[in-house]
Amino acid sequence: xxxxxxxxNRMFGSGGRMIGKTLAEELDIHxxxxxxxxxxxxxxxxxxxxxxxxxxxxxxxxxxxVDYEVQMNPEYHFIPMNDVLYELQRDIxxxxxxxxxxxxxxxxxxxxLKDKTLSIFIYxxxxxxxxxxxxxxxxxxxxxxxxxxxxxxxxxxYYEYFxxxxxxxxxxxxxxxxxxxxxxxxxxxILKGSL
Amino acid sequence: xxxxxxxxNRMFGSGGRMIGKTLAEELDIHxxxxxxxxxxxxxxxxxxxxxxxxxxxxxxxxxxxVDYEVQMNPEYHFIPMNDVLYELQRDIxxxxxxxxxxxxxxxxxxxxLKDKTLSIFIYxxxxxxxxxxxxxxxxxxxxxxxxxxxxxxxxxxYYEYFxxxxxxxxxxxxxxxxxxxxxxxxxxxILKGSL
Numbered sequence: 001x002x003x004x005x006x007x008x009n010r011m012f013g014s015g016g017r018m019i020g021k022t023l024a025e026e027l028d029i030h031x032x033x034x035x036x037x038x039x040x041x042x043x044x045x046x047x048x049x050x051x052x053x054x055x056x057x058x059x060x061x062x063x064x065x066v067d068y069e070v071q072m073n074p075e076y077h078f079i080p081m082n083d084v085l086y087e088l089q090r091d092i093x094x095x096x097x098x099x100x101x102x103x104x105x106x107x108x109x110x111x112x113l114k115d116k117t118l119s120i121f122i123y124x125x126x127x128x129x130x131x132x133x134x135x136x137x138x139x140x141x142x143x144x145x146x147x148x149x150x151x152x153x154x155x156x157x158y159y160e161y162f163x164x165x166x167x168x169x170x171x172x173x174x175x176x177x178x179x180x181x182x183x184x185x186x187x188x189x190i191l192k193g194s195l
Numbered sequence: 196x197x198x199x200x201x202x203x204n205r206m207f208g209s210g211g212r213m214i215g216k217t218l219a220e221e222l223d224i225h226x227x228x229x230x231x232x233x234x235x236x237x238x239x240x241x242x243x244x245x246x247x248x249x250x251x252x253x254x255x256x257x258x259x260x261v262d263y264e265v266q267m268n269p270e271y272h273f274i275p276m277n278d279v280l281y282e283l284q285r286d287i288x289x290x291x292x293x294x295x296x297x298x299x300x301x302x303x304x305x306x307x308l309k310d311k312t313l314s315i316f317i318y319x320x321x322x323x324x325x326x327x328x329x330x331x332x333x334x335x336x337x338x339x340x341x342x343x344x345x346x347x348x349x350x351x352x353y354y355e356y357f358x359x360x361x362x363x364x365x366x367x368x369x370x371x372x373x374x375x376x377x378x379x380x381x382x383x384x385i386l387k388g389s390l
Contacts, residue, residue, distance in 0.1 A: 118376075123365060168365060170318060175385070176371035181313075186389055190370070193384030194377060 004029060004101035004195070005117045007109040009159070009167070012151035013129030013136075014179045016122030017105055019187055024103040026188065027195075032096065033105040040088040054082040056106055057154050058161040086162055106155070110173060111163040118194060121173040122187075128180040199224060199296035199390070200312045202304040204354070204362070207346035208324030209374045211317030212300055214382055219298040221383065222390075227291065228300040235283040249277040251301055252349050253356035281357055301350070305368060306358040313389060316368040317382075323375040 006023065010016020017033055024031035037055055041048040059080035089107045096102055097113050110119035124132075126148065133144045159167040170176050175194055177187055201218065205211020212228055219226035227234075232250055236243040254275035284302045291297055292308050305314035319327075321343065328339045354362040365371050370389055372382055 121365070125366070170316070170363060170365045170371045171320070171373070173371075174373045174376040176365045176368075178366070178369045181369040182389060189388030190385050191388075193386075193388035194381055 005097045005113060006103045006191075007113060007117045007119045008103060008105050008122060009110060009120070009173065010105070010122040011124060011129060012155065013133040013148050014122045014124040015132060015184070016120075016179070019122060019179070019184065019191070020103045020105050022184065023188060023191055026192070027101070027103075030096075030100060030102040031105075032093075032102055036089050036092060036104070036107055037085070039092050040085055043092070044084075044088060046084075050081065051085050054080075054085055056158050057082055058158045059083055108159055108162050111159075111165065118175070119173045120191065121168075121170070121176040122179050123168070123176065124178055124180040200292045200308060201298045201386075202308060202312045202314045203298060203300050203317060204305060204315070204368065205300070205317040206319060206324060207350065208328040208343050209317045209319040210327060210379070211315075211374070214317060214374070214379065214386070215298045215300050217379065218383060218386055221387070222296070222298075225291075225295060225297040226300075227288075227297055231284050231287055231299070231302055232280070234287050235280055238287070239279075239283060241279075245276065246280050249275075249280055251353050252277055253352045254278055303354055303357050306354075306360065313370070314368045315386065316363075316365070316371040317374050318363070318371065319373055319375040 004027070006020070008016050008020040010020075020033070021031050034052070034055075037048060037051045040046070041051050059082040086108075090112050093104060093107065093109050093112050096104070097116055104117075110117055113119075129148050130141065130144050133139070133148060134141060137144070139147075156167045159165070163172075165172055175190070177190060179187060182190070199222070201215070203211050203215040205215075215228070216226050229247070229250075232243060232246045235241070236246050254277040281303075285307050288299060288302065288304045288307050291299070292311055299312075305312055308314075324343050325336065325339050328334070328343060329336060332339070334342075351362045354360070358367075360367055370385070372385060374382060377385070
């Protein structure tokens with residue numbers, strides 16, 4: 001196992017993204033989060049915003065005809081944009097892991113790469129995450145509570161739809177860390193200790 | 196939170212006990228596993244073997260009259276030895292955590308001490324644990340498979356009976372580590388990084 005391909009799944013507001021970004025900087029390797037949407041957007045010439053709308057969400061009612069060939073095939077007449085993006089990101093993730101060390105956030109990358117990655121899950125109690133998001137965004141409590149709850153539901157549904165596995169099942173990951181119980185420095189020490 | 200009270204829950208065959216023992220040695224603090232039975236045995240003058248039989252098991256049919264006073268109280272006529280041991284160990288754990296840094300294995304210590312402890316869960320896939328136990332004991336595969344399955348069930352039932360929480364729920368712990376994915380040295384680095 002190359003331990004330098006690190007995948008990070010995270011509860012919304014747990015600070016997982018920032019931990020991944022800082023780790024990538026300290027290890028001097030690439031960091032992929034929204035960057036995966038950009039790569040997918042360039043590859044298929046689909047506008048970034050169209051993809052961003054469905055990023056890490058399982059399919060909704062909004063369908064997207066992928067290209068002329070697909071459109072003409074009755075079996076695949078319409079494919080939801082979510083599935084288009086998932087498959088594009090999956091191929092991008094497999095290619096990235098093949099050619100470089102990196103940190104990848106979300107997008108079921110742990111499941112796609114399996115044993116080839118060090119897979120991390122960052123969680124924290126709901127109340128701590130609400131507090132974090134309020135501090136980060138300056139939004140008022142009621143709307144933040146709603147947002148955190150919705151984001152959790154979306155990420156869970158997305159992960160479970162595409163992997164057929166449970167998002168918060170520790171056996172999906174190599175290392176699970178409650179970020180509310182440690183300083184960022186401690187978390188980085190934990191992660192570097194695992195490499 | 197004093198980070199020097201470290202509780203370790205572990206799946207059978209994951210090597211969690213040995214990790215805890217080595218960590219305690221490296222930190223030069225006390226290690227409590229079966230030692231908790233000894234302390235309980237001395238305190239209540241109940242033979243060690245009687246207690247060891249029910250250690251980390253939820254109550255079965257075998258009942259134990261605690262002492263004369265309890266026996267005379269119709270409400271508590273008989274209390275299962277399991278519950279007697281749980282309560283004795285709970286008080287011992289609270290006292291230990293009050294007066295010294297230590298590593299405590301199992302016995303719901305994470306749940307009893309809550310935020311006062313750094314709580315760790317050590318897990319590993321079933322097949323890896325079967326292999327570990329075969330190597331450690333020299334027993335043949337079929338009986339080891341049975342043993343690992345039974346021990347998992349017992350520890351789960353024990354934890355869930357006394358805590359009303361799920362044994363493998365990551366939110367019960369600060370840090371969960373799949374021991375099959377790291378060397379012992381890496382695991383010790385992870386744990387020391389968290390302190």
